[in-house]
Amino acid sequence: MQLLPSSLFGRLVIVLLIGLLIAQLLSSIILFKARQQQISKIQQKHLSQRIFGTLQVLDSLASKERIKFVKLFDTLRLRVSLNLSAPNPEDCLPVVENFLESIDRSLCLIEFEKPAAHPPFLVKIQLQDGSWIGFKHIHPIKTTIAPPWKLLIILAILLITVLILSLLAVRWLTRPLAILAEAAEHLGRDIHQPPLSENGPIEVRRAAHAFNTMQARLSRYLEDRARILIAVSHDLKTPITRLRLRVEQLEDNKLRDSFIRDLDDMQSMTTATLDFMRGLENTEQVQSLDIRALLESLQADYEEMAKPFTIQGDTPKPYPARPLSLKRCLVNLIDNAHKYGQQVTVSLKNQPEQLQITIADRGAGIPETALETVFEPFYRLETSRSRSTGGTGLGLSIARNIARSHGGEIILRNRINGGLEAILSLP
Secondary structure (H helix, E strand, C coil): CCCCCCCHHHHHHHHHHHHHHHHHHHHHHHHHHHHHHHHHHHHHHHHHHHHHHHHHHHHCCCHHHHHHHHHHHCCCCEEEEEEECCCCHHHCECCCCCHHHHCCCCEEEEEECCCCCCCCEEEEEECCCCCEEEEEECCCCCCCCCCCHHHHHHHHHHHHHHHHHHHHHHHHHHHHHHHHHHHHHHHCCCCCCCCCCCCCCHHHHHHHHHHHHHHHHHHHHHHHHHHHHHHHHHHHHHHHHHHHHHHCCCCCHHHHHHHHHHHHHHHHHHHHHHHHHHHCCCCCCCEEECHHHHHHHHHHHHHHCCCCEEEEECCCCCEEECHHHHHHHHHHHHHHHHHHCCCEEEEEEECCCCEEEEEECCCCCCCHHHCCHHHCCCCCCHHHHCCCCCCCCCHHHHHHHHHHHCCCEEEEEECCCCCEEEEEEEC
């Protein structure tokens, strides 16, 4: 099971998202921790100031008047008691790292609970006239302080904003790679496609320039190779024709027939080579083509030649193709099926991402090791499927070249119940 996305964009998004979430989480923890400490210090300071203010007021009043004012200072959170007995020094607890140290009075801490941010306590403090007063904090402040919603909303907005900007930046940076990959894929279909635009960052411009240079060199190489082969094949026609005329003048019939057969083979190979080289050229315009109608017209032609085949399967929608090239591809596959098998069937199947055309026959099949080799130019498998010669060995090569020029592919597969099927997949 693959956890990481397969694309560079997806992986960068995952890294950025995890990084932003961790950064926001750590920032939130540090922020709320600092906020809680600040609030605790403020509350401690407020409580110590309140106790100290209460002591100052009570010091300025007479003993009788203190009772009235104590009721004003007495609250649910802090209870105040007057006229307490002097504490026993043995009952006093040490005041260590506590806000009560800020009160410069004689005091005795009786009760103290730990741990807490601001723990409950009971303390006795001596007034200036020698009497003792008690302060009991009985409602401790909660250690967990609810986070403010406004701050959380601000953090969420910050996270979403940074995430959106990061996604746009990643898409902007990875888009040239996607364009380059798409251009490389189309290069296999059409070597004459328009060059890439050389703009953007310097790395992108260099990559686009290198790709355009490679495409131009490949195009020149293929054109030169095709031009040479076409010229050679075309020039061979003239001497072959002269030889045929001279052979016709021979009186020995047996020798004349032997020469004619050799010349016919040479003529066939020359014509097939020219057809093969023309199959590499994509000069024909793409048009909307009714595949089923094309197959039905071929079906009628083959019935006239006493080579019938059946059509079955779905009716595909009009397909953008080069009509003559695709017809030639289908003719080569159907001819191959008739030559080496019987009961030829053409099946159409509509799939979500491709149109599949299967040409099946009921022949002897071919060895599994030769299913790919037979697509090589001039390769003939003469003994595996038929005792007759296997033609010039260019029919399947031409068919595959045409299929790949449409962005498709052809594969051969032996059938379980005997025979061979050629599967033409068009995107």
